[in-house]
Amino acid sequence: MHSSSPQRHRLLPTGPTAPAEFALSFTSTPRGARLARLFVAHCLDTWGHPYTGDVNETLTLITAELCANAVRHGRVPGRDFHVRLAAEAGGERLRLEVSDTRAEDRPPTTAPAAPDTESESGRGLLLVAALADDWGVTDRPHSPGKTVWAVVGTPPNGHRPGALP
Structure with a gap:
């Protein structure tokens, strides 16, 4: 299927x-x-993190950067990329994973150096490193490719230190 609509999904109901x-x-x-x-x-x-809240805005920006990288650097013709979002530690952390099928084009495991001021790209992982509490790259289990993941804490008051203003 070559449409741009989601092809396989699992959105589980929320509640206690x-x-x-x-x-x-x-x-x-x-x-x-x-x-x-x-x-x-x-x-x-x-899940209770409103669109205009810090957690939603932070994870949405991280999602945008990781998905753009999957499309730009991890694309294999005819293969999809996968997104997984999961609550961990009783909802105190949210883990985002973006997986693609290109194993050989791995991002660095530490935040890259800032690109020169004239460059129009190269800042995505810098943003991810600045906004996430932790992030990294792993091999995809049982499939070719890699998974870039990021973890963001969900403080009780909903305000993340260092979140976007």
């Missing part, structure tokens, strides 16, 4: 007893990356 996990596959296109960002923002809102 519902597991908090969201997973979708998207086409490796700019439109797929935009849809991933919108779906993550919507999911966070349904």
Whole structure:
């Protein structure tokens, strides 16, 4: 299927007893990356992190950067990229994973040096490193490719130190 609509998904119900996990596959296109960002923002809102809240804005920006990288650097023709969002530690942390099928083009495991001021790209992982509490790259289990992940804490008051103003 080569449309830009999500192809496989699992959006679990929310509530006190519902597991908090969201997973979708998207086409490796700019439109797929935009849809991933919108779906993550919507999911966070349904989990109690409003669109205009720090947690939602932070994770939506991280999603946008990681999905753009998956489309730009991890694209294999005919293969989708996958997004998974899960609550961990009783909802105190949210883990975002973006997986693609290109194993050989791995990002550095530490934040890259800042690009020169004239460069129009190269700042995505700098933003991820600045906004996430932790992040990294792992091999995809049982599949070719890699997963870039980021973890963001969800403080009780909803305000993250260092979040976007």
